[in-house]
Amino acid sequence: PAKILVVEDNNEVLELIHDVLSANDYQVTNAADGLQALACFKKEKFDLMILDNNMPRMTGTELLQLIRVMPEGRNQAVIMLSAEPMLNPIYKAYDEGIVEWIPKPFTAADLLTKVVARLKNLKK
Numbered sequence: 001p002a003k004i005l006v007v008e009d010n011n012e013v014l015e016l017i018h019d020v021l022s023a024n025d026y027q028v029t030n031a032a033d034g035l036q037a038l039a040c041f042k043k044e045k046f047d048l049m050i051l052d053n054n055m056p057r058m059t060g061t062e063l064l065q066l067i068r069v070m071p072e073g074r075n076q077a078v079i080m081l082s083a084e085p086m087l088n089p090i091y092k093a094y095d096e097g098i099v100e101w102i103p104k105p106f107t108a109a110d111l112l113t114k115v116v117a118r119l120k121n122l123k124k
Contacts (some may be wrong), residue, residue: 002047002119003027007037007063008081009055013104017050020108021115034058041067046076048119050111051098053082053089061089064096077122079114081106 004026008014014030021028029044031037033055041049049067053060060080067073080093083104090101099121100114 001025001027005029005046005049007031008052034063049078051080061092
C-alpha cells in the first residue's frame with residue numbers, strides 16, 4: 001500500500017483524513033505540525049504528503065521549502081490543504097512543486113478522489 005504522511009494541526013481534520021485513507025488501505029503516518037513532519041520525513045520515505053498550509057511554528061509552505069532542498073525531497077509528491085482565501089500562498093505552494101491544492105472545507109470523497117488520482121499519476 002502507498003505510504004502517506006498527513007500533516008495537520010487540527011486534530012479533528014487529522015483524524016478524518018487518517019480514517020478515510022486508512023479505510024482505503026493506505027499506510028498513514030500523522031504529524032501535528034511541520035517540525036514533527038520534518039522528523040518523520042527524515043526517517044521514512046512517503047509516496048505522498050498531505051500538508052496543511054496554515055500551522056503554528058512552521059507553515060506548510062516553509063516545510064515544503066525545507067524538504068525541497070533535500071535530495072530525497074526534490075520530487076516528493078505533495079497535496080496542500082488550506083482554508084487560505086488569498087491566492088498568493090496558493091501560487092507560492094505551486095511554485096514549490098505541489099501537485100494539488102485542496103481548499104478547506106473539503107469532503108472525504110473529494111480528498112480520496114484526489115489522492116487516488118495523484119497516486120495513479122505517480123505510477124505512470
